[in-house]
Amino acid sequence: MNLNKKCITSDNVNQNLLNVKYAVRGPLAERATQLERELDKGIRKPFDCVVRANIGDCQALGQKPITFIRQVVALAACPQLMSSPDIPDDAKERARKILADCTRGTVGACSPPAGLSVVRRQVAAYLTARDGVPASPDDILLGAGASDLIKAVLTLFAQDIDGKPSAVMIPIPQYPLFSGTLSELGVQQAGYYLDEDNRWALQTEELARSWRQASQTAHVRALVVINPGNPTGQVLSRENIQEVIKFAYEHDLFLIADEVYQENIISKPFHSFKKVMFEMGPPYSQMELASFVTCSKGWAAESGMRAAYVELLRLQPAVDTALRAARTILQCPSVLGQCVLHCVMSPPTPGSASYPQFIKERSDIHRTLCERAAVAYEAFNSIPGYFCNPIEGSMFAYPRIDVPERAQQAARDAGVTPDEFYCIRLLEETGICVVLGSGFGQLPGSFHFRTTIMHSPDEFQHMLHSIAKFHQHFLDQYS
Numbered sequence: 290m291n292l293n294k295k296c297i298t299s300d301n302v303n304q305n306l307l308n309v310k311y312a313v314r315g316p317l318a319e320r321a322t323q324l325e326r327e328l329d330k331g332i333r334k335p336f337d338c339v340v341r342a343n344i345g346d347c348q349a350l351g352q353k354p355i356t357f358i359r360q361v362v363a364l365a366a367c368p369q370l371m372s373s374p375d376i377p378d379d380a381k382e383r384a385r386k387i388l389a390d391c392t393r394g395t396v397g398a399c400s401p402p403a404g405l406s407v408v409r410r411q412v413a414a415y416l417t418a419r420d421g422v423p424a425s426p427d428d429i430l431l432g433a434g435a436s437d438l439i440k441a442v443l444t445l446f447a448q449d450i451d452g453k454p455s456a457v458m459i460p461i462p463q464y465p466l467f468s469g470t471l472s473e474l475g476v477q478q479a480g481y482y483l484d485e486d487n488r489w490a491l492q493t494e495e496l497a498r499s500w501r502q503a504s505q506t507a508h509v510r511a512l513v514v515i516n517p518g519n520p521t522g523q524v525l526s527r528e529n530i531q532e533v534i535k536f537a538y539e540h541d542l543f544l545i546a547d548e549v550y551q552e553n554i555i556s557k558p559f560h561s562f563k564k565v566m567f568e569m570g571p572p573y574s575q576m577e578l579a580s581f582v583t584c585s586k587g588w589a590a591e592s593g594m595r596a597a598y599v600e601l602l603r604l605q606p607a608v609d610t611a612l613r614a615a616r617t618i619l620q621c622p623s624v625l626g627q628c629v630l631h632c633v634m635s636p637p638t639p640g641s642a643s644y645p646q647f648i649k650e651r652s653d654i655h656r657t658l659c660e661r662a663a664v665a666y667e668a669f670n671s672i673p674g675y676f677c678n679p680i681e682g683s684m685f686a687y688p689r690i691d692v693p694e695r696a697q698q699a700a701r702d703a704g705v706t707p708d709e710f711y712c713i714r715l716l717e718e719t720g721i722c723v724v725l726g727s728g729f730g731q732l733p734g735s736f737h738f739r740t741t742i743m744h745s746p747d748e749f750q751h752m753l754h755s756i757a758k759f760h761q762h763f764l765d766q767y768s
């Protein structure tokens with residue numbers, strides 16, 4: 290073997306991997322890390338610290354974990370704590386209940402690949418209460434976060450048919466888990482634009498346009514909807530969901546409903562796709578559906594625990610078997626993560642020992658979310674050249690920015706897109722790290738960035754103030 294010659298190179302590696310992009314942790318985030326190191330070394334910058342506004346990870350921004358969840362996890366991991374007088378009885382009961390379903394009563398042993406039965410039953414009970422339609426634990430698969438499960442479901446479409454590639458419809462803007470995973474799998478993306486001038490509504494004419502265009506070269510197989518939206522923060526109305534379901538029915542599309550922000554609701558009620566499908570009755574209530582919820586979001590915000598579920602409805606048994614066989618190879622999702630999911634699906638109820646503290650913690654988190662959404666909306670819309678839709682759900686603002694023509698030219702000269710140019714300048718001059726709109730997709734000629742809104746009040750105010758000041762300076766330079 291010639292050791293100077295690599296066995297695997299960019300020419301012979303799986304070419305799909307070379308196309309994977311995930312802007313949330315892309316070059317801008319890497320530069321932010323570098324800037325932090327430079328600040329640590331005492332190198333002077335126009336700012337004192339880097340503000341991470343790129344990731345939707347609430348605990349990374351200072352949100353405290355829910356005590357009940359952590360007590361159950363601690364007990365499950367270390368049952369000796371059962372004798373502790375400091376932990377309430379309902380947390381102990383919960384841990385005992387979960388451990389009773391673990392092999393030999395330990396979270397150190399693998400669960401079945403689909404997840405512990407006790408957890409899947411709890412998910413089904415939660416869904417039954419949420420939708421008013423019986424859910425079955427047999428339709429639930431647990432995973433290491435929604436990312437893991439979404440990838441598993443998208444893999445089902447990585448198949449050419451009669452020599453024609455498959456395509457999956459995704460919103461633009463979208464969370465780049467979808468575009469990145471489809472690139473990795475070699476599945477075509479059929480983007481449909483959300484209507485920014487109409488609170489990011491999902492227009493069926495646009496779905497039809499996207500479908501027609503993609504159908505010229507591919508078999509369009511599935512339709513992804515992210516509701517509440519990331520990065521767009523809209524919550525779809527029931528009527529809008531009905532239109533989407535009808536569209537999917539008429540075009541033989543498998544529905545993929547990413548509903549991970551269903552508990553991050555600010556100003557508009559959330560309707561699950563499943564509930565609306567069942568309310569519509571046959572034939573819509575008989576369609577295939579995959580819907581996802583994760584512990585990374587909502588009030589739990591336990592991203593590091595990597596726990597989520599997918600509910601899979603009316604899959605052909607052979608497809609269900611194939612998907613489950615593929616999941617078997619991965620052994621099982623983290624059993625501690627499954628404990629978190631159990632708590633999220635069934636939090637303390639009135640009358641239980643943990644309830645008062647739980648309800649306070651959960652209400653504080655929700656109040657913070659609503660306050661930040663209102664502040665961000667006001668602040669962004671008060672900056673000349675900025676436009677931001679109301680943030681109805683999720684935990685992001687996605688303002689549109691008028692980038693002056695001279696700045697667009699400067700960006701072209703620098704070989705970057707105008708939004709990248711803007712975001713790099715913002716980072717270098719203020720230390721604020723956002724995610725450029727190109728990472729999510731945007732109408733050609735429009736420019737955005739996404740920022741998380743879950744910072745502490747002081748940091749958030751400082752951030753909004755710095756962005757406004759930066760923008761004025763940018764305009765002075767390029768207008």
Ligand SMILES: Cc1ncc(COP(=O)(O)O)c(C=O)c1O
Pocket residue numbers: 345433434435436437464466515519547549583584585592596597
């Ligand atoms: C819309 C959307 N879907 C899925 C995910 C994946 O979440 P998880 O942490 O459970 O993998 C995220 C994470 O940010 C998201 O924003």
